[in-house]
Amino acid sequence: MIAEPTLVRIRGLRKSFALPDTGGPSVWRWAARRPRVAAVAGIDLDILQGECLALVGESGCGKTTLARLVAGLDRPDSGAIEFAPLPAGRRRAPQMVFQDPHASLNPRWSIGRSLAEPIRLGGLASARPAIEERIRMLLEQVGIDPGASDRYPHQFSGGQRQRISIARALAAEPTLLICDEPTSALDVSVQAQILALLDALRRERRLTMLFISHDLAVVRQISDRVAVMREGSILETGETASLFANPAQAYTAELLAAVPDPFAVRRSPASGD
Amino acid sequence: MPDALMEIAGLSVGFPSPGGELLAVQDVSLSLRPGEVLGMVGESGAGKSLAGAALAGLLPAPARVLAGTLSIGGERIDMHDGDRMSRLRGTTVSMIFQDPLAALDPLMRVGDQLLETIRRVRRLAPAPARTLAIELLASTGLPEPETQMRRYPHQLSGGMRQRVVIALAMAPGPRILVADEPTTALDVRTQARILALLRGIADEQGVAILVISHDLGVVAAIADRSAVLYAGRIVETGSTATLVHAPKHPYTRGLIDSLASVHARKALLAPIPGSPPHAGALPGGCAFHPRCGDRIERCMFERPPLLRAHGREIACWVAAGDPSDPKR
Numbered sequence: 001m002i003a004e005p006t007l008v009r010i011r012g013l014r015k016s017f018a019l020p021d022t023g024g025p026s027v028w029r030w031a032a033r034r035p036r037v038a039a040v041a042g043i044d045l046d047i048l049q050g051e052c053l054a055l056v057g058e059s060g061c062g063k064t065t066l067a068r069l070v071a072g073l074d075r076p077d078s079g080a081i082e083f084a085p086l087p088a089g090r091r092r093a094p095q096m097v098f099q100d101p102h103a104s105l106n107p108r109w110s111i112g113r114s115l116a117e118p119i120r121l122g123g124l125a126s127a128r129p130a131i132e133e134r135i136r137m138l139l140e141q142v143g144i145d146p147g148a149s150d151r152y153p154h155q156f157s158g159g160q161r162q163r164i165s166i167a168r169a170l171a172a173e174p175t176l177l178i179c180d181e182p183t184s185a186l187d188v189s190v191q192a193q194i195l196a197l198l199d200a201l202r203r204e205r206r207l208t209m210l211f212i213s214h215d216l217a218v219v220r221q222i223s224d225r226v227a228v229m230r231e232g233s234i235l236e237t238g239e240t241a242s243l244f245a246n247p248a249q250a251y252t253a254e255l256l257a258a259v260p261d262p263f264a265v266r267r268s269p270a271s272g273d
Numbered sequence: 274m275p276d277a278l279m280e281i282a283g284l285s286v287g288f289p290s291p292g293g294e295l296l297a298v299q300d301v302s303l304s305l306r307p308g309e310v311l312g313m314v315g316e317s318g319a320g321k322s323l324a325g326a327a328l329a330g331l332l333p334a335p336a337r338v339l340a341g342t343l344s345i346g347g348e349r350i351d352m353h354d355g356d357r358m359s360r361l362r363g364t365t366v367s368m369i370f371q372d373p374l375a376a377l378d379p380l381m382r383v384g385d386q387l388l389e390t391i392r393r394v395r396r397l398a399p400a401p402a403r404t405l406a407i408e409l410l411a412s413t414g415l416p417e418p419e420t421q422m423r424r425y426p427h428q429l430s431g432g433m434r435q436r437v438v439i440a441l442a443m444a445p446g447p448r449i450l451v452a453d454e455p456t457t458a459l460d461v462r463t464q465a466r467i468l469a470l471l472r473g474i475a476d477e478q479g480v481a482i483l484v485i486s487h488d489l490g491v492v493a494a495i496a497d498r499s500a501v502l503y504a505g506r507i508v509e510t511g512s513t514a515t516l517v518h519a520p521k522h523p524y525t526r527g528l529i530d531s532l533a534s535v536h537a538r539k540a541l542l543a544p545i546p547g548s549p550p551h552a553g554a555l556p557g558g559c560a561f562h563p564r565c566g567d568r569i570e571r572c573m574f575e576r577p578p579l580l581r582a583h584g585r586e587i588a589c590w591v592a593a594g595d596p597s598d599p600k601r
Contacts, residue, residue, distance in 0.1 A: 058460040157548050187316040188487060192531035192544035214461065217490075221533035221542060244535060258465035259535045260490030265514045 006084055007176060007208050008047040008070065013079035015040040015065055039065040041232030043079070047176070052202060052209040054219040054240065056255070057229035063212045064180055066229070070210060071096045071178050086175060092122060094210075095169035099181035101161035105153040111164050112149030115139075118172035138167040142197060159190035163197065170201065177202070178210045183218060195222055216259050220244055228252050277304040277344075278481050279449055284341035284352060286323045286332065288552070295552040297336065298324045299505040305449065305481035310472065312496030312513060313485045314528075316549050320505040321485045325451045328483065329368035330358030346448070364394060367442035371454035373434035376441070377426040383437050384422025387444060394445040409440040414470055432463035439470065443480075450474070453485045468494045489532060493517055501525050504550050504560035511585030521583055521592040523565045559589070567591045 016036040039062045047053050047070075055063040068074045070081060071094050095118075098104045105114055115135045125131045136146040142163040144156075153161055162182060169177055179198065183191040199222055202209055213219050219226055220240055227237040228249065235249045247253045286298035298320040305311055315321040326332045327341065341352035345365065350357050362368070370376055378386055387406040391397060397405065403422075410418035413436035426434055435455065442450060452471060456464035472495040475482050486492050492499050493513050500510040501522065509522035520526040527545035547564040550556060556563050562572040571590050579586050582593040 058462070159548055187549065188489070188528060189316060189531055189545040190548055192533075192542045193546075195533070196542055196544055215533075216461070217533040217535045220535050221538050241538070255461055256535060258462040260461075260464065260468065260488065260494045261535055262489040262493040262517050262529070262532060263534050263536070265493040265517050 005049045006046045007049040008045075008084070009080075009082045010043055010045040010047075010070070011080050011082075013040055013043040013045075013066070013069060013081065014038065014077045015069060015074065016077060038232045040069065040076070043232075043234055045227060045234060045237070047208060047210060048225075049084070049175075049208055050206055051224045052211055052222055054211045054213060054223035054226040055229055056213060056216060056219055056226055058214065058255075060231075061229040062232040063229050067096070067178050067180050067210060067212050070094060070176075083176075092172055092174050094176040094178055095172050095174040096178045096180065097162070097165050097169050097182045099184050101158045101165060101185060102153075104165050105161060105168075107153050110150050110152055111139075111144075111156075114153075114164070115149070115168055115171050118168060122172040124171075124173060134171065138171055139164075141170070141201065142167045143193075157190075159186055159193060162186060162190075162194055166194075166197065166201070170205070174207070176208045176210065178212075180212045181214070182211075184213070184215065191218070198222065216244070216256060217261070228255070278307045278346070280304040280344045281328065281352075282342050282344070284324060284327055285339040286320065286327050286336055287339045288336050290553065292553070294339070296339075296555075297505055297552045298327070300340075301500075301502075301505075301507055303483070303500060305483065307448070307479040307481055308475050309498070310475050310482045310484060310496045312492030312499035313483060313502060314487070314489055314492050314499055315502035316487055318504075318549050318551060319502040320552075321502045322453050324502070325368065325453050325483060325485045327352060328449075329366050329451050330355065330362040331368060363390075364445050365447055366449045366451065367445065367447040368451040368453065369435075369438050369442050369455055371457045373431065373438045373458075374426060376438045377434060379426055381425075382422065383424050383426060383429070387422070387437070387441060390441055390444045405444075406440075409444055410437065412443070413437075413440050414466065415440070430463075431459050432467065435459065435463075435467055436470070439467075439474075443474065448480060450480050450482045451485070452482060454487070455484065456491055457486070457488065464491070465494075471495055489517065489528065501528070504555055505552065506560065506588065507579055507586070508561065508588045509585065510579075515585060521585070522587050522589050523567045523592065524561045527564075 016038045019035045019037060043066060055066060057063050069076050112135055115138060116131050119125050119131050119134050125134055135149050139146045144160060144163055183194050186194060211223055223240045225238060226240045226243055228235045230251055235251055244256060247256060281303045284298055284301040285296060287294040287296050301324050303311065313321045323336055327338055338352045343350045343352050352358060384406060388402055391402045391405055407418045410421060415421055415433060415436045456467050459467060468491065471482055474480050484492060484496055496513045499513045499516055500507045503524050509516065509525045516525055517529060520529050530543040531545060533542060545564055550560060558574045559572045559577055562568045569591060577588045577590045579588040580593045587593040
């Protein structure tokens with residue numbers, strides 16, 4: 001039994017992958033004998049209700065693998081992911097927003113169709129008018145013209161497609177929204193729009209968010225707590241503001257020190273201004 | 274500009290299209306001094322990569338130079354002249370890109386690629402060429418350079434590959450290095466090290482570097498001065514510190530205001546509404562006016578020229594012409 005305020009309790013989670021077949025000696029082609037890499041090497045983590053928890057780390061640290069495990073897109077080798085029981089009808093599968101806005105929407109479906117699917121599959125509505133009404137409301141909430149549901153993904157910009165992906169994720173009315181680098185592929189001015197949207201939606205809908213990012217500035221802006229990952233393990237977890245101000249781990253301090261921060265540039269007297 | 278190593282004047286780059294020429298870069302002028310790092314900032318479609326490629330004589334077809342002269346070491350070159358621009362590249366001007374794998378031959382050992390370049394531009398015998406190759410790798414901070422010579426690109430990490438690419442670019446002893454998103458594909462700690470490496474090359478060897486990036490943090494880390502590009506034109510230039518702390522052009526201000534900071538959560542991360550225009554659909558007057566909260570009527574019909582104001586250059590009717598500012 002998970003007690004409030006935890007929404008998701010993760011214990012002892014492990015997932016490894018076989019290294020790809022690089023054409024070595026034939027004995028290695030037997031999957032069972034191929035060397036494996038532990039992408040997630042024994043993770044314990046709590047995700048609290050209503051919070052935005054960020055997962056940060058460098059490439060290969062396992063943050064995306066962990067996100068996919070929580071989303072149910074992959075199965076762990078061992079360990080448990082437990083969801084708290086919620087009032088009847090509220091508990092719905094976690095939904096995910098991915099990094100690449102150009103690859104996450106079916107190019108051959110109108111955006112209306114992409115939004116209708118989770119509504120129907122989630123049992124939220126079945127009659128056409130009810131579905132269409134939900135689609136209109138979702139599009140409006142993410143800042144897309146509600147009359148555009150007949151259009152196709154290629155008719156929208158990257159930022160707009162990301163908004164549509166968010167709408168699709170929300171269509172199923174999840175309690176947990178998992179965002180994997182949702183703004184990394186977007187222009188700077190559009191990133192801010194998407195972050196503001198995610199923040200507003202989270203508060204309005206009292207969503208819980210798991211936010212994966214390599215960008216520590218974005219994490220500082222949007223998350224309440226942060227978990228720092230390295231090589232499949234969590235090094236430290238804490239409130240974002242205090243963890244960033246006083247990291248316990250040297251690795252975290254290195255990451256923070258390495259962030260190319262535009263606001264850290266100093267005025268130089270010899271600049272000629 | 275006195276003692277400038279290099280000046281580009283009036284660079285314009287276009288693409289032929291069914292409806293006429295699409296202008297991707299318009300009337301861009303830049304100057305670089307030895308040892309200076311100039312940043313060129315802009316979002317996708319702003320034309321910054323094409324401007325850098327034009328300088329290195331590497332414009333991908335069908336893009337082409339429509340206008341522009343390059344003055345370098347006292348020589349004036351018409352940037353239309355593909356042959357002369359090609360001769361500059363790989364000797365005086367070198368370029369590095371975001372993806373090191375694209376610059377490296379996957380089938381050649383790293384050392385052999387370096388030797389091939391060295392022997393082409395330096396005409397050294399094998400033994401001194403090899404010594405130089407190892408020195409070049411070592412100068413980029415690559416550990417165990419003699420061992421790395423025998424490796425293939427896929428055997429190296431992203432940061433190591435980018436160091437190899439930098440060594441290749443430095444092999445001819447260029448005076449100018451164009452770096453287009455040199456660290457975008459790298460992890461944050463590696464990024465910091467590569468940026469420090471580039472800054473070191475400028476400081477210690479007097480190489481002028483043009484660093485192109487959408488990431489203001491990257492540019493602020495190493496560029497003394499920066500130019501902000503929007504829809505193919507420069508809208509503001511100045512010292513990087515001034516652009517970050519006291520931006521004047523509404524677009525630059527919008528970019529700075531929309532940036533998150535690792536030090537504190539901003540109460541309002543104010544995004545710029547809308548998105549950057551495509552070359553084929555540029556608004557009339559000032560290209561930024563549809564997204565600009567400061568616009569006046571003139572902005573919709575008349576494009577503002579790049580003018581000297583507030584100790585920098587700004588292309589904005591409202592910002593450049595502020596009569597109440599004593600610094601004007």
